[in-house]
Amino acid sequence: MSSYLVDVVDRNEIHLVGLSIVESLNKVMETKIGGQLREELERRQSEVANRVGSGMYLIQVYPMDGHWTPDVPYRHIFAYEVDSLARIPADMVSYTLPAGRFIKVVHKGAESRIGKTYDFINETYGARPIDIEYWSDIHALENEDSQIDIYVPR
Template sequence: MSSYLVDVVERKEVHLVGLAIKESLNKVMETKIGGKLRKELERRQSEVENRTGSGMYLIQIYPQDGHWTPDVPYRHIFAYEVESFARIPGDMVSYTLPAGRFIKVVHKGAESQIGDTYDFINQTYGVRPIDIEYWNDIHTLENEDNQIDIYVPR
């Protein structure tokens, strides 16, 4: 069973380096490519220079026309925060999350139950350009006491 807490927060600009794909939600769920990319990035974390902390981000950038459905491809970035951009491996990407005000929704429970939290977010906040997930420890994602921070721009 999942539960969530909601707060409004100001976030600083965050520089990220990691792996990216453009795929639909349904295809990501079907192929489990997200989990594969998460594990690949963790395996290659030593290649990410100037990395800060051990947590990992998932940035989901939706089509700007607002016509997103689970069958429409969009950009997924699995990344680590870095102090600054240094040498970026050729098959990785850099991305800067802008500073600003965000709604922080804390999903508590297994990652496999996060759909309930996104149903709440979608019903409450509607269409948005981006979702940001922060996983403190990718090894505990299926634990009942797991916590995933989700940031929605406001």
Template structure:
């Protein structure tokens, strides 16, 4: 049985620059759009002014009706953190994750196995308005020792 490291912490706001799509989870998984968006974002990383590191964030903002299913479209933001906003590259958006108290869950292993970590999160924490994933190195996402940090709002 897989164990999950869980830590509660305060986070400052996160300023992001990147891409956004509105799509259902099932369509995202079927189309593999995140891989394309990640690669496009990585190719354009030097165009993003005031970029803070090379890790990439995935923000998933769920509908507020509370009736979410994998077939219901919702907003996804895939982006780099910036220290401040400069000129935004064409086709990209800005997004701010507000400061607050978050629970950090660490997924260790291949990204393709992250469903088991989300099963744990859903069972342990229930519905939430947002999930934040942080990919420190997109080139190790499918390795057995890869790590994805997941942040969810603390209740």
């Protein structure tokens, strides 16, 4: 049994700019499109004006009816935090995460084993409208000492 660092945090509203797709988890895993979008966004980071910090977010917005399975398409947003939405590249999207209280679960270890962390989150907190992942260093995601912060609404 793995143990997880879990905390309750209050987060301010944050604005994000990046790339988005609507696809099922199974299709994302099969095609590796998530990694491709993450790498594309990093290559194009200079196009994202008003960036805050160097970390990248993955926002996963699930269907409103709560009947999510790995075969149901949902929205994936790979994005950088910005302090202004004034300039958004034409082929990118903006997204605003509302302020609120979140459960923060820290996944330690390789990203390829994050499924076990999500099993814990699903068993403990159930269905939810959104998950937020924060990657401080996308180049270290497969390292054993990697850390991914996952936020779920409370």
